[in-house]
Amino acid sequence: MSRNTEVFVIGGGPAGLSAAHVAAKLGATTLLVDDSARVGGQLIKQTHRFFGSSNRDAGIRGITIADKLQQDVKEVSDRLTVLENTAAVGFYHNKEAGILSQKAYERVTYQTAIVCTGATENSLTFENNDLPGIYGAGGVQTLMNVHGIKPGQKILMIGSGNIGLIVSYQLIQAGVEVVGLVEGMPTIGGYLVHASKIRRLGVPIYTSHTILKALGTEGVEGAILSRVDEKFQPVPNTELEIKCDCICLAVGLTPLIDLFQQAQCRMVHVGELGGLVPLHDSSMRTTNPEIFVAGDASGIEEATTAILAGRIAGARAYEATHGKSAQAEAIVAEAREELRTLRSGSTGERIRWGRERVLKEVGEC
Amino acid sequence: MLKNDGIISPEELAPVIPPPARLAKGPVAIIECLQDIPCDPCVSACPVKAIKMKEGITDKPALEFDTCTGCGLCIPKCPGLAIFVINMKHTPGMATVSMSHELLPVPEKGQEVTALDRTGKDVGKVKVVRVVNPPGYDRTAVVTIEVPADQVNNIRAIRA
Structure with missing residues (x-):
């Protein structure tokens, strides 16, 4: 069997759910796969209240944020298909990927893919x-x-x-x-x-x-x-x-990057981001123009920034098939501003250095 | 020192303690948030706008002691559980401390509980005088205990 989608999101954590929600809401047909039994990523274990801006989820428990994101994707279920217990197992040429559930192996044809695979523990x-x-x-x-x-x-x-x-x-x-x-x-x-x-x-x-x-x-x-x-x-x-x-x-995380390497995205080692990460621009696009990244796979950070980067990637992935959109641009501008404020100050220093290094490599800084 | 062992020293605490004249007037918040972290729910939690962050979200909260009414609405909104309200005007020789409490069992009003200092050391039994735990606080109860006045900035947790 094979499936056809405009936007293919791999990973249903905070970055992937946000990316899929934004892409589908803007009007792209979207498929999200996650290899676990329930989407939400690490948020489904976070019983503590989150830090951050009260404009976006601060003071709310991670488990509640997971519920909110799950609700968001249900809202756009006419354009967004979510497959749980389904792993993305590889990219092929010609915008094709393979997915594997407990029942079947299937091929997915996509226009753009957003890879939000998260991280592994050290x-x-x-x-x-x-x-x-x-x-x-x-x-x-x-x-x-x-x-x-x-x-x-x-x-x-x-x-x-x-x-x-x-x-x-x-x-x-x-x-x-x-x-x-x-x-x-x-x-x-x-x-x-x-x-x-x-x-x-x-x-x-x-x-x-x-x-x-x-x-x-x-x-x-x-x-x-x-x-x-x-x-x-x-x-x-x-x-x-x-x-x-x-x-x-609890000695740190390393970005989970196998799929990017397979998709021949250029990688760069940035210690501040947790190791090897796919080079990407401020639209979260990798050096393979059909592949975007968001969340910990782009550098170890935390859920709120993953959500924001996911929104940027979702908006840009939509534009990749549907052309420029003022609505998408507004989502990107808002998320960038929120990211800038969250990463300001002394505790954001390491992340800022890491992010700047990536942008320098792609000539954006 | 806080950054080495998690224990706020008296010197580190001094700037966030209101002056004696303000303490004498009754309940006031003590915001033990001494690091520039990206977090601001306390600012919007305050109904009288007594909490300010001049440099934006990564600034430390600054409390205007004279504006603060000691209402305690900021206590359960702080993800770091770092806000306490103390009342030095409680009864002669005794003060109260209000704090977030996220452990089971949630104590009841009138119950005797064990008071803990900043290192978790048992510093004696204290009485719970109020427990506020509405659904809106989402399982962060605000517990007020009665403590000897000289212990008001030493006791920072309880074990029910």
Whole structure:
């Protein structure tokens, strides 16, 4: 079987849902595929209130934003088809792609594709890091917030970025004891209000520390931490043993980029964005003119900026088949302005550098 | 220091504490948001426009102490759970602290709960004097506890 669509969106997280909604609302026939059972991406696990502008979803819980985006796409269901449990498995020449569900393999013919594949979790090298009871933070959130299963009773968190801080808080809410949070840098990486929130519930924060090894044979029984010097080398005789039955790794994300490489998009390595990302312009168009990108696949950021970049990509993908549109232009202008304000200030510095580097490479900056 | 251990030091806290004259007048907000992050729901939550961000959304909120009425509507709107309202005019020697509470069980009015300081240390039993938890607050209850006046900026969480 084969399907025909003007806009083909891969990935139903905040970027993909927003891109599909905008493209379909403007008038493009749109197909969205997502390999999970329910669209919403990581938002369906985010029980905390979001930061950002009160003009757009700030102060609202991530799970509520997921519901809103799911409602938005239902509104335009006459032009937008959503296929869950369906993975995009490859691009072919001549604007063709393959999708695979549990039932069938199908071909999709499209005019433009918007790839919003998100990211994968990073791991960390330490002795015994393959013991049962060691999870990525996304896995812990899925167990806990999607399936209602506690990953353990006493958990050690590694990483003080917003994900490590927020997942620690959610674990406490679920009734799990967080025995400590470990960070290699001398300062906390995520928002300090999140850090204070878990600290006042009794979670010690070990900055300038690393995990040397996990203890246990059948499963995690503890961990050995050590202080690190300014070159991140363990300082002798500073080892510290912590009892726990679970270790959660929140040590960053890497953009999921296989499809871009297959579509022969030019890639660039930008550390501030999490690694290799497809080069793209401010319309989120890659060097393959029929492929757009939005969300974490274009550089690790967060859901609100993913939504905005998705709106830009959706509007531009619509214009690619239907021609210039004042309505599309207005959506792009509004989203760009919101992105600019969200990325301003000192906490947005790294992202700004990363984004500017990408735009420089395509000659836009 | 806050950025090393998540604990706000007295020096870091000083700028957001209202002057004694304002404290003596009754309830007032303390916004413990000390970092330039892109977030502004507190600004629109304030019915008397006492919270300002001069440099835009990534600026720190600045509270006009004399405009603030201590109504507490900003408390549940802060995604960082960083806003507290303190009332030094409660009863002689005692003050109240109002805070967001997102843990189960939600305490009830009159209940005794364990007060925790900024490090999570148990600093004794305190009485809950008010719980506000309407559907509009979307599961962030605002709990007010009665505390010794000298503990008003030390107690920052409870365990029910």
